[in-house]
Amino acid sequence: MxxxxxxxxxxxxxxxxxxxxxxxxxxxxxxxxxxxxxxxxxxxxxxxxxxxxASSAGPKLVAKEKVVEQPPQRAESDEYRGDDGWFSVFISWIRIVVCFISMMFTTFIWALIMLVLLPWPYQRIRQGNIYGHVTGKMLMWILGNPIKIEGAEYSNERAIYISNHASPIDIFLLMWLTPTGTVGIAKKEIIFYPLFGQLYVLANHLRIDRSNPTAAIESMKEAANGVVKNNLSLIIFPEGTRSKSGHLLPFKKGFVHLALQTRRPIVPIVLTGTHRAWRKGSLHVRSTPITVKYLPPITTDDWTADKVEDYVKLVHDVYVKNLPESQRPQA
Structure with a gap:
């Protein structure tokens, strides 16, 4: 029933x-x-x-509110918040194009100067630095990032300058700010960069073959001898590559070997904000403030070859201490 x-x-x-x-x-x-x-x-x-x-005269439907899925929201601390609008991207592309054209122009002019100075290697180094000062400052002006420089009193030492590396902007800054009489060390493939690579070689900067450790060591020895003989400074990225995330990467040993052979002090340059301004692999430049901080020179007179790993860690720890949390090494 x-x-x-x-x-x-x-x-x-x-x-x-x-x-x-x-x-x-x-x-x-x-x-x-x-x-x-x-x-x-x-x-x-x-x-x-x-x-x-069942006790009522009609049905009783229990409704559940319609749930509308919301798109993921950025955290308030998101470092790129508000910078991805179409107008910002459009202006960024214009700035990059203007940078490229301007750089090609100054590179062509200084390449002609270098050809005239072929018999005089030191003068080519000097002109290469002047090219860097002019071009680097011009490119940073075009990009428009606010720049704060700290510790400038340490920027004219005869030293081995090292810097963290997370953005193309790092290169522009170091071109502009390193003293006259400084040579750089880069991978050998830089010669294939149109105009800039050829100027790099003409300016008597140094190249190493990272795929051949033996050849790289010999190149480092030659670089050290040239630095001492001609009373030059060096500029190098101890990480060996750009950090995509902006977090500090482990350091290679090359800068320590150069310090042991030249007995030059090491001047750390700490760059903050460049990874936000222009990320690796991106064509979007943001107007993020940038800080360039020169730290006091690290004396290397008493360094010994049996403690290379210790010196690498010592300098790496200096960077960890001076970088903001967003750029410190990932756990």
Whole structure:
């Protein structure tokens, strides 16, 4: 036997549901059953996923609010917040194009000067530095980033300058700020960069073959001898490559070997904000403030060859201490 009242109620509920289903579908709403019955008289009907109140004259549908999935929101601290609008990207591209054209112009002019100075290697180094001062400063002016320089009193030492590296902007800054009489060390493939690579070679800067450790060591020895003989400074990125995330990478040993052979002090240059301004692999330059901080020279007169690893760690720790949390090594 069955309860006739319940059955009549069920028939009514089915008819009412068919009507309501059409209305709610048209309005874009969804009816779902509640997670649990609210009292013992409610009976779950799997046909339309609602609860029927058997004691009432009609159906009682328990509605669940429609959940609208929201897109992921950026955290308030997101370093790129507000910089990805189409206007910002458009201006960024214009600046990059102007930088490229300007750099090609100055590179062509100084390449001609270098050709005239072929018999005089030191003068080519000097002219290469002047080219860097002019071009680097011009490029940073075009990009428009606010720049703060700290510890400038340490920027004219005869030393081995080292810097963290997370952005193309780092190169522009070091071209501009390193003293006259400084040579750089880069991978040998730099010669294939149009105009700039050829000027790099003409300016008597140094190249190493990173794929051949033996040849790289010999190149380092030659570089050290040339630095001492001509009373030059060196500039090198101890990480050996750009950090994509901006976090400090482990240091290679090359700068320590150069210090041991030249007995030049090491001047750390700490760059902050460049990874936000122009990320590796991106063509979007942001107007992020940048800080260039020269730290006091680290004396290397008493360094010994049996403690290379210790010296690498010592200098790396100096960077960890002076970088903001967002640029310290990842755990």
């Amino acid at each position: 069955y309860n006739s009242t319940w059955w009549k109620n069920l028939e009514y509920v089915i008819a009412r549901w068919e009507y309501d289903h059409k209305i709610e579908a048209r309005n874009g709403n969804l009816w779902m059953h509640a997670s649990t019955p609210r009292n013992g008289s409610e009976i779950f009907n799997p046909m339309f996923e609602s609860y029927v109140d």
